[in-house]
Amino acid sequence: MNNLIKTVGDLDSAITTSYIFAALAGIVLIFAAYIIANLIKWQGGKIDNSPKTRRGIFFSLPVAGVLVLLGLEYYLVMMRIMNPAFRSKYFLCMAIGAVVLLALYFIIGFILLKVVNRDSKFGSILPKKQ
Numbered sequence: 001m002n003n004l005i006k007t008v009g010d011l012d013s014a015i016t017t018s019y020i021f022a023a024l025a026g027i028v029l030i031f032a033a034y035i036i037a038n039l040i041k042w043q044g045g046k047i048d049n050s051p052k053t054r055r056g057i058f059f060s061l062p063v064a065g066v067l068v069l070l071g072l073e074y075y076l077v078m079m080r081i082m083n084p085a086f087r088s089k090y091f092l093c094m095a096i097g098a099v100v101l102l103a104l105y106f107i108i109g110f111i112l113l114k115v116v117n118r119d120s121k122f123g124s125i126l127p128k129k130q
Contacts, residue, residue, distance in 0.1 A: 005080050023101070025068075026103075026105045032061060033109065036057050036061070038121045038122060054124060054125045066098045077090065078094070113126050
């Protein structure tokens, strides 16, 4: 472990990188949700449960994304921080990064769901108003 974070500059750089990765992860997860929604086939018959499957994927994907992001940040960055005060500050940064990921995912996701045609696979995630 020769890349230890010992100075305030190193910590600030790690925090900025963490926020950027959280924002990028939120955007990548939206694209993944769109692709996965289009891969799920329509079910034939009178009752089509595929929108429920797409909705379940849409809402479980960010949970998995947050867990992966927090795990990567913990094992790749947090383990390199030796100063307890720096660890506390970076732990707060990890929590804010998770909120950034979720906020971007749901804001962009719901905007896309409102813009996309409701009869498309991705648009079927939100139920139609009867």
